[in-house]
Amino acid sequence: MTDAAEGHGAFTVLIVEDDNAVKSLIATALKVQGYRLLEAGTGGAALLEATTKNxxxxxxxxxxxxADGIDLIRQVRTWSHTPIIVVSARTEDADKVAALDAGADDYLIKPFSVEELLARLRVATRRLAADSGTDRDGPVYENGDLRIDYAARTVTLAGEEVHLTPIEYKLLALLARNTGKVLTHNAILKEVWGNALASDLPSLRVFMATLRKKIERDPAHPAYLQTHVGIGYRMLRK
Structure with missing residues (x-):
């Protein structure tokens, strides 16, 4: 493990990559930002590092x-909620959905820019910082001007109550409880509709559109509800 510089030194990142050039690129970028680093080049080594170094x-x-990385994600998810950012040359939506459904938090396609990787990492660490010392499923959620009172099932934006339908509320609460994490269409349908039927996908898109109109000041440029085309949605941390 390298000594951390100031800045992101509180966070330790495990890089699981068998391409030494890519691993070196990521490691160098993260060291400059002050992250502590762990490295692994195989699935077996990654599991050992993840279980012993946390x-x-x-x-x-x-x-x-x-090992296949998707299987590794499933294994990690049996005991840990550690944010997982996939960096892969697989470009098909089906691969992204499979990784996210298995429990990954984000998906970045190779070749990627270092700036984009650092941005995705900042999203993950902000989520960790927001969750630290708090009950993620506590009675009240606050994010910028958005406030959700789970006990009262009420939503306010800048102090003004927002009237949502039951399904809109379920969608918003689900995304809020997973702030910073990309949720696939299948994952959302299972949680809100109780199944993942393709026939329900148009309904999901309609409800998301109406929800966005109610909580976004500019629905065309959303500040809270981010769409990942062909994949799903994410609640952004303000």
Missing amino acids: PDVIILDLGLPD
């Missing part, structure tokens, strides 16, 4: 020599 965030390549 990293704050995992950056994971899917194409490992001894």
